Amino acid sequence: MLDGGSMITKERVNILMVDDQPAKLLSYEAILGELDENLIKATSGREALEFLLKSDVAVVLMDVSMPEIDGFELASMIRQHPRFHRTAIIFISAVHLTDLDRLRGYERGAVDYISVPVIPELLRAKVSVFAELHRKAQQLRALNRELEQRVVERTQELGNKAEALELLNSQLNRKNEQLDAILQTAPDIIFSSRGDGSRDFLSAHFFEYTGASAELSLGFGWIDFVHPDDRSDIMSHWEKCLQSREIYEAEYRIRGQAGEYRWFRARAIPIRAQNGEIVRWYGTCSDIHDSKLLEQSIRENSTTLEKVVEERTEALRHLSSRLMRMQDEERRRIARELHDSLGQELAAAKMTVDGITKQSSSQLKDQSAQEASGSIDRALQQVRTMSHLLHPPLLDEVGLVSALRWYLEGMTKRSGIETTLEVQPSSFPRLPPQFETAIFRIVQEALTNVFRHSQASHSQVRLLRNENNVVVEIRDDGKGLAEDTTKFRPGTVGIGIGGMRQRVEEFGGELRLTNANPGAVVEVIIPVEEQARDRVLATA
Template sequence: MTDHEKVNILLVDDQPAKLLAYEVILKELDENLVVATSGREALECLLKNEVAVILVDVCMPELDGFELAAMIREHPRFQKTAMIFISAIQVSDIDRLRGYEMGAVDYVPVPVIPEVLRAKVKVFAELYRKTRQLERFNAELEDRVRARTAELEESNGRLIESEQRRSLAIAAGKMGSWDWDWVNGDWMWDEGQFRIFGVDPQTFEVTPANVQALLHPDDIDELRKAMAQFAKGVTTYEAEFRILRPDGGVCWCVGTAAATVDKGGRVVRVSGVTVDITERKQAEERQNLLAREVDHRAKNALALAQSIVRLTRGESVKAYVRAVEGRISALARVHTVLSLSSWQGAEIGKLVEEELAPYSTGHQVARDGSQIQLQPATAQTLALALHELVTNSAKYGALSTLSGRLSIRWESDANTLTLAWEESDGPLVQKPISRGFGTRSVIASIESQLGGRADFDWRSEGLICRLSVPLNGHLAGAEPARARDMVVADNAGSRASRSADA
């Protein structure tokens, strides 16, 4: 409501002539004049409109002015609406008191003096207008206060959330912040800084001497030079350094600092952030070690492949290719097993499972043994030996027929792995006149490369092979001389009807 917005003035009288007279008198006020010829009509008008002033005749049929005023005051909306009584008779003080109790704010006697009536109505109309403006201003002020309060609460919430994120970021990122008053020499560390240095905030006093005592001796001079640069006009620096924690641990850090200067260009404060990069440094070391390890393992794998190519024999080129491919595939399978363990080793049961996977769908193969972790070199060589036994069995032994059975059992004591390979119910076995290439390959792998023992028992009902392998991590080296000798001997040897070889 603006200063010039019109308000409603309700005129209530049962005589149209009086209502017309009131309208003429009040027309100069330039307000909205609403007329009602009875108390009931006045009530209906009030329920539909906002009214600033009610001008009501005391003497009316059915519902007089006092009764109408009482009914108006009972409604919550009109308890403060200004009512002016017009009385054509002389009223007593008791009547006036009754009128005031009913909610009247003033009396106007008849005959009505136009100037007096206009003045009284104008006062209450302006009072209503100003009251509504004040209410509106209060409502707007309350809205602004609520909006501002909401903004402050939201801003405070964002600040708290930001601080929480900062704290979480510092904790997750292993960061700490510090501040140094260059003039007074006062230091301030946050919780992250104390945590990185591994000291207790309650007992550790941050002084140059105490901080220097925690720095690695080889890094102190570099840090001193960096800090001295501030006096020469440098405003930022970054450096890597090590911390010797009280618990004996070494922590690698990267520190960044920025100087605040006064108008004269003099340093007054230095602030910085320290980040724990120990894990990164360790990762770099592991990466370098891994690169060297990969190089070493690649050379070992190539040496094994070269040995396979040189030691393999075949009756034809096709047979030779199949034999080489089978042994290379066996080596690839064990490499897969090793890679899944990040080259920490391979479990023997997994090696056996990989080699016998094509025969595991039925009931031909029985496996039994505890979990034994083998070192990479042992796993590679043993896998090749198992491949020779499986290939030999698939060609000539128990795995060459559906009725054949194969039992593999293994166990270990503190230093030795023992594996028993027992075939049965397969083709009739005849002891070979001389050792075939496959047999010598198994013996070369187990005995020459691993320092173990391989025993073969050629029973007529099926082959029994017992392998004993030391668990002390013998590394597979280059092609052994014994293996080369076996190849030479194999060229002159003859094959038996049951060679038991791939």
Template sequence: MQSEFPVNILLVDDQPENLVALEAILGELGANLVKSTSGAEALRCLLQDDFAVILLDVQMPQMDGFEVATLIRHRQRSRDTPIIFLTAFSSNEQFMFKGYALGAVDYLIKPIAPNILLSKVAIFIDLFKKSEALRQKTEILQQQTSQLEAINAELQMSEERFRLLSTCSPLGVFVTDTEGHCVYTNPRFQAICWGSTEAIPEQSWLISVHPDDSAIAQSTWTAFMAEGQEYSQEFRFQAEDEVARWVSIRSARLVSEQRQFLGYVGTVEDITERKQAEAANAQVIREQAARQEAETANRMKDEFIAVLSHELRTPLNSILGWSHLLRSRNLDPQKTDYAISTIERNAIAQKQLIEDILDVSQIVRGKLQLHCQPLDLAAIAQAALETVRPAAEAKAIALVDNLQEIPRLEIVGDALRLQQVVWNLLTNAIKFTPQQGRVDLQLSVVPDLPKSSISSPAAYEPGYVQLRISDTGMGIDADFLPHIFDRFRQADSSTTRAQGGLGLGLAIVYYLVEQHQGYVWAESPGAEQGTTFTVALPLVPSPSDPVPAAPPDPQPAEVGLRALVNMPILIVDDDADTRDYLTFLLESQGAIVTTAATAGKGFQLLSTTQPALLLCDISMPDMDGYTLIQKIRTELPAPQAQIPAIAITAHARVSDQAHALASGFQHHLPKPVEAEALIQTILQATGATAS
């Protein structure tokens, strides 16, 4: 008979042969038979194991069976263990009662019938097995009960922690089902979304999004549920009667340990203060940047004013100095010629400075106008090259070009402004190239032209003519190269700088090229390694037949010494020096000159005389030139009302010229006026011919 767990039977008898006999009878039960020859040994066995039944001899030395039974019953663990007394004495009722009183379950007289003993012991073995199984089940049940109680306690604690976390959380928490419908929200979520801690069943955070952000919120949330990636967005929320607040929404898929998709869990966080802080910080940064930019601009302007003062005063020093020496009349003829050429050269330099300043002024105000027409860029470059050749020869600088090898390169542009571009670049190259250096001017048609980064050509588009001007001069430092076309910027603005200029020429070049839909960029390996400026302008698409070369511009005829003989001319100008200069110039050509210091005096003279021409200033104190010419055209009778009139003024802008012509002048000459240009214009206006 096999058992799921061991079954022990304790055999106690002081006679070994009796123990052997019992072992022989009970051996077939398959139990573990533990033999003991004394009561003390039996008690020791009970300390180690549990027994299904104890077969206990009554008559034993030192400690009889009744004494052993008494001790067994006093022990808690063996109190209920069945005891069968065995004795060789007659069935004395007194012994039997004593045995039963001690808790014996039976009292057998030796010799014992084997079948009776087997049946009785088998019953107790079966009872023991059932009791042990029940005990084990009870223990398992108790363990399970304890575990369940512990789990319930932990669950209760966990639920309490979750409730506390959910209630006290600074973040709003929401849980949705797989369709995105809310199944749980905490109080903070409710407070953020609709300004109340009362739950609104199945209401999503989407209903609280500001109307201006609603579309993007809906689309991103729909995309999130479709794709399953983590969701993180920031939107404005606006509850009823509340100002808009910024809220951060984060969400992720909710998946069980068995990888089952349960829905979505997410948080909402009020980030209004952070956004306000960011906005305030951004405002501070913008203000700091604006302040720094203003300080930089002021510093650049201060530097520019200092440079302007230097550049204007330097030629004035030569002009005034040599003028003083000429007045002294102590110069020989050769020195006199040198003085006059120096005064003229410095006056021209001042004129160029003023023209640069006026150009930049018009650029800043967006008033610079171009008069575009088809022209040959090679001819423009050649004209600019010839203009700067004397300056190059003075420094023994070699001018190398390929203009003779280039056919007509037709572009659409303003001839004067493009010549100004080439002249500025060539002048710069000569200025910054040392004695006996070299300046190259190369024209070419390129199939590719930079489209993205002008300073670092990468992507291209076809149909451009490219003009490259390279020099062997001082080069440009890499740190300054990105600022080379900025206004009022020079690589060296210190008082010890070696080269002059206002730092406006390249800014004008950049603007003019840009206005021609072209590109310009500078390249330099570094200081003392030369510089290359490249201008690229769009070509006019070539027709099937070749375009004939543009005829050269007609040159004005040379003016004779007495071109204005007997021509009566009225000069109106409030500046006495200008009146004296013009009077001397015109009278030297044979004209009969009358002058007026005010517009009113000029109008009075014109109403009583009939001069052939009026030379009139614009800015005068009592009445300006525009008003005077309009008054002449409208108030005087013929032929005075139709008198040819030329405006001679320091207002040299294109808009000033247009204003003068619209007011009634036939021509506009900006100061300073060149003598030959003035005489040619007078002849043109009066229809006379040079004598």
């Protein structure tokens, strides 16, 4: 109820429904009929625009997909008109909309989306809310006009308020007395400054701490009690705030009566006249000495801790490098043992058994001797294969490329996976032994994973050398890797990939895992510039 007995009554608002299918418009009309609002139907964007230019609309309910002008274009046109900046637009879509489609709609002014099939209660509730908001806005504008009229009337009564102003002045004096009491008892230093920055008031706490007099402290005299190392910075910052009219904040040390310095944090805000000119500054100065010392202690401890962590990390890196070298040396030793001892003894046994055939014996003895000889041949082949796998002699004798070609040929025969090698440049240079061993082991582990897990039929190894890096790429046409594995998330990386990654990082390189659809790609980039090579050789 308004003064004067006027009652705010419900006035119907216009709800515009836009769809190129009349059947849908009829269904929306049936659903929204209970709202008791004016329902207007339009079968095209053009018809909707014609109605909007003539009438006020609270809610526009429109289909996204329409001929000529679709819902997005219509919403953009509506928003361009100043009168419809706040008109509620609700999209109805029969197709699945992506998040990008929804974002596009919101950017063009949509306030909500409703998907087909439409739930009548939901549609009715949403339209009702926006219609009521529009109605309230209209009512609010009417109330504002009435209130403006009242302001004019009440302004005329201000001439009769002189006695009330005298009472207010009396109350203000009492408030000032209370403020003075607060200033005298506050633990912080409270100050005020003129527009030029010179201080005309300092609370009692400043004089109690410094032992100074008001004559020596007001104006710019307080600067004499600031630590000499801080004066230049705070005055420069203070002058900058005077010019920019920004809030003043600074931390500096103030000298106490006994000559000791403590840290304080000052903060002041400007008071402006009606023309925008600063006429005063009010601020406080809080003792932060204890927290400042604590902060410094934490910073020093943090630096020390970071240094310890770096030292421990470097020690672990060297230890890991040493363990990997020892592992390679052990493999070399096992390879020599298998080849020189077990291989020689099996060869001798073979010659002994072969000698049986030269003696006069039965056919059965000959057959047994031949079978024994064949078994020993196979054992010798297995020993040689095992020896080469542990550490291929070719790697030391003729280099990485020959060792990889030998290993890939054996890989193709053993696994049935056709594996090829591409080398660039064709005259690939020799690398330091540590580099070649690491690259061979990485290729060996990657192809083992291809054989065990990928279900691939083809794989390819590419070895490239440029000015600064050696790049190794192992690609297959299998089922690929899990997404978490390609990102090296904890718990998803096995020992094989973990070992490869550690080998690469020992040489300052990078291991990348990606899916190629089909298959996966393992890419290794190892720097071979002089600095990296010197670092690796220094740890050898």
